[in-house]
Amino acid sequence: MSAKTAEFTKEEVEKHNKAGDLWIIVDSKVYDVSRFAAMHPGGLSVLTDEEVAGQDATEAFFSLHRYEVLQRPQYARLQIGVIPGESQVVKPKAIGALSDVPYAEPTWLTSGYHSPYYTDNHRKFQVAIRKFVEEVILPDAQAREEDGKRPSQHVFDEMAKLNIIAMRLGPGKHLQGRQLMGGLVKAEEFDPFHELIMAQEIARCNARGYTDGLGGGTCIGLPPVINFGKPEIRDKVVDDVFSGKKFVCLAISEAFAGSDVAGLKCFAKKSEDGKHWIVNGTKKWITNGAFSDYFTVGCRTEKGMVVLLIERQEGVETKLIKTSYSTAAGTAFITFENVKVPVENTLGPDGKGLHVILSNFNHERCVSCPVEASRLIMILIHFEAGAWRALQSRGKGRLSKSASNG
Ligand SMILES: Cc1cc2nc3c(=O)[nH]c(=O)nc-3n(C[C@H](O)[C@H](O)[C@H](O)COP(=O)(O)OP(=O)(O)OC[C@H]3O[C@@H](n4cnc5c(N)ncnc54)[C@H](O)[C@@H]3O)c2cc1C
Ligand code: HEM
Structure with missing residues (x-):
């Protein structure tokens, strides 16, 4: 008989009821928590309580823990047996299964x-x-x-x-x-x-x-490349990114310019031979910037604004910054110092950069909304998506890129 199927009566379990010799029953299974008790994240005293030590603590356990705790290997191995004649009531959800709990699913x-x-x-x-x-x-x-x-x-x-x-x-x-x-x-x-x-x-x-x-950076940084990039540049970058090998981000915001996109200062100047842009400036709060290979960058020029696709190279520095969520997002402060960018990497016309940037924002709003607001935004997507489908079914084709994406 394996340790997991060894049978113990409730009377046997009851004898192990103190620190150093401590068993409990959770949902028909017997756990030996003698050594674990001192490391228990909820403390030792809750386990030596007379209503818990040596007792059936199923109700107390499920009032305080999710089922998944018992699935973690380090806790699953605390199980030493079962209570004969009892069977497990709380069953784990299979991977990928939908919940039967009312309103737990859309x-x-x-x-x-x-x-x-x-x-x-x-x-x-x-x-x-x-x-x-x-x-x-x-x-x-x-x-x-x-x-x-x-x-x-x-x-x-x-x-x-x-x-x-x-x-x-x-x-x-x-x-x-x-x-x-x-x-x-x-x-x-x-x-x-x-x-x-x-x-x-x-x-x-x-x-x-x-x-x-x-891929937050991809959602917002790749569409300008797809919609405004030259085919050779576009196809290479799209393949690199969709294959998961390289990463792209959208670099618009600066310490100087957030909502006021038109106020950004990062400057792109044409080289004397007209073959390159020379970019100088900074960007802040750039999602995925810390590990991106490509940067879709809003710049000021002598004609107004332009958007450039800049590859990571000498003169491009990214520094991970802490924001209100985790650094897993790779949010970065970026500096560009005399960065040489081929003119072929221009996304859309010089002077029309604001148009390129703003055409990108509709879809961005939907995908990057915080969880707190996501339900509301999802409702908005519903309306927009409903309009999209209605138009399609009337045979009018797709809406413009910015409207159809959302
Ligand atoms: C999690 C996160 C990820 C981000 N990722 C990126 C990214 O990948 N790329 C990127 O380029 N940027 C990114 N940003 C930056 C983001 O786009 C800016 O934070 C945003 O544009 C707002 O700018 P700001 O923070 O400077 O706020 P501000 O522009 O200073 O605004 C502050 C407040 O004033 C209000 N306000 C501003 N102007 C007006 C006005 N004219 N009238 C009335 N009210 C006004 C705003 O609504 C806001 O409440 C990110 C930000 C966050 C929080
Ligand atoms: C096999 C038995 C048990 C295991 C493996 C276990 C494990 C854990 C773990 C991993 C946590 C951290 C929080 C979490 O991940 O959910 C925790 C918290 C806690 N546990 Fe247990 N536990 C056990 C039994 C019990 C029992 C019987 C009680 C009864 C009172 C208890 C009371 C608590 C409390 C009060 C907390 C803190 C909850 C909080 O932070 O809100 N535990 N336990």
């Missing part, structure tokens, strides 16, 4: 509810993303929120295989020819509701810094 995806916007494909998509998040993302999210490091490379690699990095930009031409979630969704059928489901499922990690670290 009602519009719950069986028995109807929504005109969601199809069976959306429901299958939710289950697939849920499973991926719980298997691949969640363990890394918890570890990285703890140590403050950027999301692990293997998570980006796995996301890339299913084209999740690309899908995080929402529907659009960047999905053409890509197999999404192993073929679960056709690129032309991926709509804002799929994107909304993905955002909600990833938000379940409850790790805002980490989930922004997981």
